[in-house]
Amino acid sequence: MKVLVVDDEVDIQDLFLQKFRKEIKNGEIEFSFATSGENALVYLHEHESEAILILSDINMPGMSGIELLREIVEKNTKPKPIVMMITAYGDDETRNKALSLGADDFLNKPLDFGDLKERLFKR
Amino acid sequence: MKKIFLHILLGLLLLSGIELSAQDLRFKTVLDNPNSFIVDMKQDNLGFFWLINTARGLQKFDGVKAQTFLNDPSNANSIAPGQVSSLIIDADNNLWLGTYGSGLDRLDPSTNTFTHFRNNPKDAFSLSNDTVNAILEDHSGNLWIGTNQGLDLLDKNTGRFTHFSNNNHDPEGSSNPQVFKIYEDRKGILWICGRSSAKDHISPSALNLFDPTTKKITPYFWDSRKANNGIPGTFITDIYEDSKNKFWIVTDAGLYAMDRNTGKCTQYYPDPFNSSTLSRTPASKDVVSDIMFVTEDSSRALWVGMGQYGLNRYDPVTKTSMHFGLLYDFLDVSASNKRDTATGLNITLAIKGLSSKDGLFWVMGIGGIAQLNYKKTTFLFNNISKAALALYLEANGKILWIGTDKGLLRKDLATQNEKLLIFNPKENKTRGKYIHSIAADEAGNLWLGTGTGLLKFDPVTEKYVQYKKDLKNPGSISGNNVFYTFFDHNKNLWAASDSGVSRMDLATGRFTNYSVGQIAGNYKGFEVNRIAEDPEHNIWLTANWGLYKLDIKTGKFRKYLDDDLRSICVDAKGKVWAGGWQGLYAFNKTKDKFELFANEDSAVNISAVLDIIEDDQKNLWVSTTTSIIRINENRTKIKKYTKDNGVQLTQSLWSFSSFKGTDGRLFLGNYFGYYSFRPDQLSDNHISPPLNITSFKLGDKLINSENSGFLSLPIWQTEEIKLRHDENVFSFDFFSADYISSTDKKYSYILENYDNIWHNIGGEHQASFFNIPPGNYIFKVKAISSDGGSVEKSIRIIISPPWWETWWFRILSVITLVMVIYSLIRERSRKLKEENRRLEQNVTERTVQLKKSLEELKSTQAQLIQSEKLASLGELTAGIAHEIQNPLNFVNNFSEVSVELANELQEALRQRGIESNTEEGELVSDLIQNQEKIYYHGKRASSIVKGMLEHSRTSTGEKELTDINALADEYLRLAYHGLRAKDNTFNSDFKTDFDPNLPKIAVIPQDMGRVLLNLINNAFYATKGVKNPLVEVKTKRAENGVVISVKDNGSGMSEVTKAKIFQPFFTTKPTGEGTGLGLSLAYDIVTKGHGGTIEVESEESFGTTFIIKLPIS
Incomplete structure (x- = not known):
């Protein structure tokens, strides 16, 4: 499974790589990282027609996670990427908006990796 | 041979002795038609002329056009058929016409309707005969009619005729009742002329007198048996009593002056071939017997009409006669159609003469009508067969120097001797002879601007010095084609040339040159043709396409006008005038610009100006290519003299400069010579011609004093017209009897209170108005003649409003x-x-x-x-x-x-x-x-x-109508059981007091539940360790809301704690047990989220009560 993590916090990359060390080693999961919505779009363009799960933060400088989501939905590429949004705790408004725009799932900050792993592998 | 001699003699007389008057006394043909045969002409009160034109009938003439009245058998109000024999205009401005065979007609000119008076054999009070030969209105307004049956008197009121017949027996033969002529002399006696029964003199029955005092007709009787005592001839053509009471009688035998007391007649012989005196032995018997009329003009000169032999004018002051018209000789066929050019008279048979109110003298007959205005100014033109470019009269007034295109002409005005001086013709073939300008210095030298440089000329020795352009000498004159020379107030000489303008210091002979741009050696193109200096010593000059002012200090030019300008004049008041192709301009000093004084579109048009000069009376004289124009001292009146005044036409816009002599005489240059005149001696007593409103129309209907209630007087005497609101379409005709400048006449009108501007309508003489709203107006009409004189006439118009606007x-x-x-x-x-x-x-x-x-x-x-x-x-x-x-x-x-x-x-x-x-x-x-x-x-x-x-959390919950009692109960139990489950030492009790009538209110249940949970938890917490711990939850209906209170009997709080209780992070709990955010959050939810209030009442050791008040909406 290919997962693209979109977050301007670079440290999140180590966290994912350490947390999913075994799965990565076993080739069950493959992480790519983008530090902005724009970069994410470039990545998606380069990996067109691949099944990708996108895990995106909302608040980022430049293109926000919501805008990224809107772009992805509008592009309507096949296969449709699965988009999961990471929202701040208590920000119900953003969450609802993301869902209405077509996000497949959302996760609250702080990330519960156990929960995340479970959800990822459900997909 | 004899005739040729007479012709030569006449020519000599005209040319020498009476040269000036020949120029003044020229006829102008105003109605020129060789087929016209005009036998009589009368001017009505409005100034129109009415003509009996044998060729056409009755005509009305306004100076330009003649309107003919014709009989229309279908219209009873048209003119009677038949030839018109006689015409008068009575005091009421009605026309009375006598006809041959169709009776008497009256014409009301305001309606153009004719009323007929005919003979009716059954009516004794009708006209005595339908052939009317003569009509007369006497001094008391009686109308006398001479018919083939005698003399009739018309009562205008009743239309009845009284007949006077000559019952006196004619001792010399059978009497004839016909009356051909009626004349009233100054004593009021009527002279009634009939046909003579005798063959060599007027018989007694052919000349009768009517004495208005005795009302009797008596024959003018004399003793016919005495030879040569009586009036020779068989027919009286004319009778005229002149201003000196001389009684003239014209018969077919000649012209006689008669002593009315003795009946003695003296014959006069006016002779066209020898007109120097009124009477002399006639050269031809034909002439003597062909006299048509005798009359006086406004200058009391006597005119004798001699039929085909023209006219003689006898001036009683100089006792000389002058002949006018063609010397028509029936025997000499070759000369038969020769027209007289010397006097301008084109009438081939002079039948009648008439002196009109405006002082003009008219002659009518075969060929039309001619007019003589001998009061008009005529400019004496001196033909020198050369263009007079510049003029200079020596101070003695005898020697005139004329700069021409063929050299410098010296003319001795006393002897008329001329001498032409030519300088340097070889230098330039085309312009070598040109003398453009003459200016005299104090020493008497003439400074000539010529085609080949500037000449200093000594008029006594006729020696000269030439100043020419020298490319090597910057102090030389700037150009060789010198158009103008001029002395400024410092006696410096200025010379205008084809390369700018140069100032010469007479002492050193050095020139300072000025040109647009001041570029040395490159003056080409800046052709200056005139220079003037104003009182502030500014130098003004005209150059090709422009008028400039030169600042001598800086040498800079300022351009003012764009026109082909040839002349500048600074008048006595210091005003600068400039003339050019488009018009005349005057300088407005305050605005620092030239304003158009007059041009082609002005009332008196001024264009193509050649030169401007001011005379000693401060009149401005402007000569143009077609006219000479005088502008008075106040610059308010403009008089224009044209070819009628002897002004020559010049086709091109040359630079002709004028000159004023020390004696005040003006000299104006022109293409073939020059004019010379003394402005103060020009006769110029022009009387403004009358202007009248001649008719008034409402819609299409002509309104006069008889057919409507509008006018009680004729329109030309009416001062006010009252109209109803729906009578708002009307028009006026007006007429100015200006026969001197009838073709140049210009009308303008305004309806005051309606129009803002005067309407200029040129030669049209009608004004129409449509849908004029109710109000008071003044219709004003103005006629401007070519000499700038204007007459105005006005009439008040009151249009009454409809009743709802009264x-x-x-x-x-x-x-x-x-x-x-x-x-x-x-x-x-x-x-x-x-x-x-x-x-x-x-x-x-x-x-x-x-x-x-x-x-x-x-x-x-x-x-x-x-x-x-x-x-x-x-x-x-x-x-x-x-x-x-x-x-x-x-x-x-x-x-x-x-x-x-x-x-x-x-x-x-x-x-x-x-x-x-x-x-x-x-x-x-x-x-x-x-x-x-x-x-x-x-x-x-x-x-x-x-x-x-949680503070910033945007709640997802929606407000819904909630039973607060149930909510409070639910959370109370939740808290109670929760605490009991957590803490086994928990032993508090609780009590509820819910208002059963509490209304449901809209709250977010989760949020409000949280608040209650928080408060209840705190309350239970506070009761820890007190005796009989009790928490009471109460609800109560209040005005516009509900009140929820959570009360405990716990430890209570100090004032300090109470003040901080709602601050975030404030907690009294030990570290780790509380975040200090619970009450802070509760506060937010109640106040911000629901618009309510939360208060706390507390007393240490006695407990605390939280009171929440929530509004219904």
Whole structure:
């Protein structure tokens, strides 16, 4: 499974790589990282027609996670990427908006990796 | 041979002795038609001429056009058929026409309707005979008619004729009742002429007198038996009593002066071939017997009409005669159609002469009508067969120097001797002879501007010095084609040339050159043709296409006008004038610009100006290519002299400069010579011609004093016309009897109070108005003649408004309106007073209320400040929390992963045989422990942050109508059981007091539940360790809302605690048990979320009560 993590916090990359060390080693999961919505779009363009799960933060400088989501939905590429949004705790408004725009799932900050792993592998 | 001699003699007389008067006395043909045969002409009160044209009938002539009246058998009001024999215009401006065979006609010129008077054999009071030969209105207004049956007197009121027949027996033969002529002399005696029965003299019955005092007709009787005592001839052609009471009788035998007392006749022999005196031995018997009329003109000169032999004018002052017209000789066929050019008379047979009111003398006959205006100015033109470019009269007034295109001409005005001087013709073939300009210095030298340089010329020795352009000498003149020379106030000479303008210092002979741009050696193209200096010593000059002012100090030019300008003149008042192709300009000093004084479109058009000069009377004389124009001292009147005044036409716009002699004489140059005249001696007593409104039409209908109620007098005497509001389409005809400049006449009109401007209509003489609204107007019409004189005539027009716009209706309406308004105001003010009283009462009441409210407000304000503080603190908290959240997440996540990694590391070590009791094993388990502590405390921090974030959390819950009693009950139980489950020492009791009538109100149940839970939890917490711990939850309906109170009987709080209780992070609980955010959040939910209030009442050791008030909406 290919997962693209979109977050301007670079440290999140180590966290994912350490947390999913075994799965990565076993080739069950493959992480790519983008530090902005724009970069994410470039990545998606380069990996067109691949099944990708996108895990995106909302608040980022430049293109926000919501805008990224809107772009992805509008592009309507096949296969449709699965988009999961990471929202701040208590920000119900953003969450609802993301869902209405077509996000497949959302996760609250702080990330519960156990929960995340479970959800990822459900997909 | 004899005839040729006479012709030569006549020519000599005309040319020498009376040269000037020949120029003054020229006829102008105004109605030129060789087929016209005009036998009589009369001018009516409005100035129109009425003609009996034997070829056409009755004609009305306005100076330009002749309108003919024809018989229309289908129209009873048209002119009677038959030849018109006689014509008079009576005091009421009615025309009376006598006809051959069709009786008497009266024409009302305001309606153009004819009324006929015919003979009726059955009516004794009708006209005696249908052939009317003569009509006369005597001094008392009686109308006398001479018919083939005798003399009739018409009573204008009754239309009845009284007949006077000559019953006197003619001792010399059978009497004839015919009356051919009636004449009233100054004594009021009527002379009634008939046909003579004798063959060589007028028989007694052919000349009768009517004495108005005796009312009797008596024959003018003399003793015919005495030879040569009587009036020779058989027919009386004309009778005229002149201003000296000389009684003239013209018969077919000649011209006689008669002594009325003795009847003695003296014959006069006016002779066209020898006109120097009135009477001399006639050269031809034909002439003597062909006399048609005798009359006087306005200068008291006697005119004798000699039929085909033209006219003689006898001047009683100079006692000389002058002949006018063609010397027609029936025997000499070759000369028969030769027209007289010397006097301009084109009438081939002079039948009648007439002196009109405006002083003009008219002659009519075969060939039309000719007019003589001998009062007009005629300019004497001196033909020198050369263009007079420049003129200079020596101070002695005898020698005139003329600069021409063929050299310098010296003319001795006394001897008329001329001498032509030519300088340097070889230098330039085309312009070598040109003398453009003459200016004299104080020493008497003439400075000539020539085609080949500037010449200093000594008029006595005729020697000259030439100044020419020298390219090597910058102090030489700038150009060789010198157009103008001029002395300024410093006696410096200025010379205008084809290359600019040069100032010469006469002492040194050096020139200072000025040109546009001041570029040395490149003056080409700046052709200056005139120079003038104003009183401020500015130099003005005209150049090709422009007028410039030169600043001598800077040498700079300023351009003022764009026109082909040839002349400048600075008048006595210092005003600068400029003339050019387009018109005449005057300088406006305040505006610093030239303004058009007159051009082609002006009332008196001025264009193609050749030169301007001011005379000693401060008149401005402007010569143009077609006219000479005088502008008076005030510059208000313009008089134009044209070819009628002897002005020559010049085709091209040359530079002709004028000159004023020391004696005031003006000399104006022209193409083939020059004019010379003394402006103060020009005769110029022009009387403004009358201007009249001649007809008035309402719609299409011609209105006169008889057919309507509008006019009680003829329109030309009417001062005011009153019209109804629907009579608002009307027109006027008007006419100015200006026969001197009839073709140049210009009319303009204005309807004051309606038009804003005068309408210039040129030669048209009608003004029409459509749909004029009711009001008072003045119609004004103005006629401007070529000499700039204008006459004005006005008539008031009152168009009354319809009844709904009349003054009385308006006043009535206003009064009614005022009364209605007054009563309304009264009623209103009564109500207002009442209202006022009530208001005052209200105000008093409200003031009391307001005072109370103010006090409340003050306390509320204090609370508001407090709550605002709390709110902002809450927001701040949320902000901080948000910022901390992300780093904290990392701490938590990394610590969590680290625990996992450390566990794996421990497992890996164990698999390598390194147990936990070894050094490495202990280190790893310590690390694990530490990571777990970081994770634990991180989670703790997270939960604080989570609590803080609740403040900023945007609630997803929606307000719904909620039963507060049920809600409170639910959360009370939840808290109670929750606490009991957590803490087995918990032993508080609770009590509820719910208002059963509590209305449902809209709240967010989760949020409000949270608030209640928080308060109830706190309450239970506070009761820990007190006797009979009790928590009471109460609800109560209040005005516009509900009140929920949570009361405990716990420890209570101090005032200090109470003040901080709603601040975030404030807690009295030990560390780790409370975040201090619960009440802060409750505060937010109640106040911000629901618009309610939350208050606390507390007393230490007695307990605390939280009171929530929620509004219904």
